[in-house]
Ligand SMILES: CC(C)[C@H](C(=O)O)[C@@H](O)C(=O)O
């Protein structure tokens with residue numbers, strides 16, 4: 001068997017603690033299942049800035065490019081709030097996404113049954129919720145040029161960002177959404193602001209044409225992004241797969257994540273295009289939550305989102321579908337047993353720390 | 366007394382029905398209170414396109430510019446889904462905002478006590494909710510140039526929109542937010558994506574400097590816009606005044622409106638700068654809900670948002686503060702009495718149509 005190369009970037013805040021629990025699962029899989037994972041590790045975000053003066057070093061970028069998959073923790077914290085824009089912690093993540101061409105960001109918003117009560121929404125609106133948000137991740141206003149602050153003189157400055165989408169970028173992300181929908185409820189809702197943005201007009205056209213040409217078996221709906229945000233809050237279960245651009249995806253997936261009451265539990269996968277020869281996709285897996293500097297280093301962070309991200313890695317990068325299912329089931333079992341970290345604590349549950357949560361999940365795996 | 370000039374643009378869908386109820390209130394105020402309102406009326410949106418081939422005619426634009434205040438209903442509907450981009454119904458609204466320089470959009474997200482149960486959020490999270498979202502309305506990605514679709518040949522097109530903010534635009538909207546906060550809980554939360562957008566970096570700087578220079582008595586917080594969306598869903602009552610750009614404001618105010626369970630009830634005001642000589646501001650008042658073509662013409666639409674928008678008009682354009690308060694109280698009384706249109710119907714309430722709702726509010730006024 002060829003080695004499975006994982007590059008670990010724990011990052012800042014609670015990233016390293018959460019990653020620690022994944023490391024145990026990797027070690028277990030190597031031992032008990034002969035999984036053949038080979039891991040290497042690097043720095044990203046504030047810790048990389050402290051070490052190298054950049055949010056990720058060139059050497060670590062090379063390792064990320066060479067790996068079969070990157071596991072990413074979290075970046076940022078008050079310590080780095082005033083470092084220059086170019087080397088701010090987020091720049092490391094954005095560079096990884098761009099240079100690895102991870103255009104497809106898969107963000108499941110699922111509501112773990114044991115946690116429906118933790119949602120701020122009425123339980124009947126979120127019980128059983130299972131949405132997959134497909135966010136375009138390498139285009140749009142995140143990367144378009146010009147992107148600058150110009151000094152106009154006279155005390156005036158001008159801040160400029162550029163939203164750009166080309167046909168092929170929309171086509172390929174729509175393709176991912178339709179393919180994913182086929183493995184689910186076969187429904188896609190595409191969101192943009194075509195009533196205000198030209199990129200939205202093009203987005204709408206290309207999604208419509210892609211649907212017609214290759215995916216007419218899938219049910220397609222279009223919704224304005226602002227109305228989409230409303231509908232997510234009003235009746236989230238109406239959605240199966242949502243496909244949207246980089247910035248709307250950022251906003252809408254965060255709202256959706258919060259709806260589930262399971263924010264500390266939600267994983268994400270960022271995928272590139274399949275390689276022409278090998279069929280392999282570059283990939284990065286990352287929890288949806290941030291670096292939570294306020295609770296970092298205390299051993300109380302919830303490692304579930306990181307572990308669930310590793311489950312996505314097993315599924316999408318290594319086709320270890322059964323192992324991925326088993327790991328996700330282990331998480332659900334532990335939650336059903338009433339074992340909780342502080343962030344999802346509930347009456348009658350037993351509160352544990354990061355390490356015990358990881359151990360308990362591993363024991364059920 | 367000089368005349369108070371109102372220009373009415375009922376628009377499409379349920380716009381005309383809702384406006385009809387405001388017309389009754391205007392007539393009553395002229396008769397009973399000698400209010401001196403003089404009204405004229407025009408076309409905007411799809412109906413203007415049908416009549417003139419444009420989303421608003423030049424003649425009506427002139428009238429809007431000359432009026433003391435514009436009352437706007439709603440625009441759009443499936444009938445005009447495929448008219449050219451330049452003359453789509455929304456173009457009329459965007460032109461009004463831009464040409465009247467209505468840079469400050471005030472969107473209160475309040476939860477009428479009688480309607481807390483209608484929210485998809487748990488009642489304790491929204492009861493008593495009272496947020497004021499101040500959205501910048503004449504800048505950003507809505508109006509920045511270039512804004513186009515380019516044919517790249519080879520079957521590829523490129524959609525481009527440009528997000529632009531100048532110092533003075535951020536300064537003046539921040540000023541409005543701080544001033545408003547002083548009349549409320551004295552707290553402002555500014556939202557942007559400074560970790561990704563240069564316009565966000567500038568936004569953050571200018572809001573910070575404006576605060577320091579002139580409003581340091583107001584409590585100021587900064588939040589990333591995606592986190593802001595999350596926090597709105599998680600714990601909306603943490604906010605007093607939120608200030609944000611045009612596109613984030615569009616998204617966040619819709620989410621906030623939906624949280625309240627009172628979508629059909631929410632008004633908005635769009636204000637220009639005070640005139641140097643007269644101190645008067647150009648202004649447009651508009652319900653947050655859309656044209657709801659599915660229920661148009663049936664006499665069942667909820668006119669409350671339109672009536673509440675007129676209350677904002679009384680307050681902000683004519684300084685008729687007592688009258689505005691009284692009108693808002695009349696709405697609350699009618700709701701407390703259990704009188705409801707279909708969209709906010711609840712067990713034990715009495716369902717009425719548009720006209721009866723308007724009459725009942727007028728009777729309590
Ligand atoms: C950290 C930040 C750059 C990032 C984004 O805006 O994409 C985050 O919010 C996310 O959603 O992954």
Ligand SMILES: CC(C)[C@H](C(=O)O)[C@@H](O)C(=O)O
Pocket residue numbers: 195196226455458459615
């Ligand atoms: C109708 C549309 C152009 C408008 C906007 O995007 O601003 C609407 O959504 C709003 O929020 O007023």
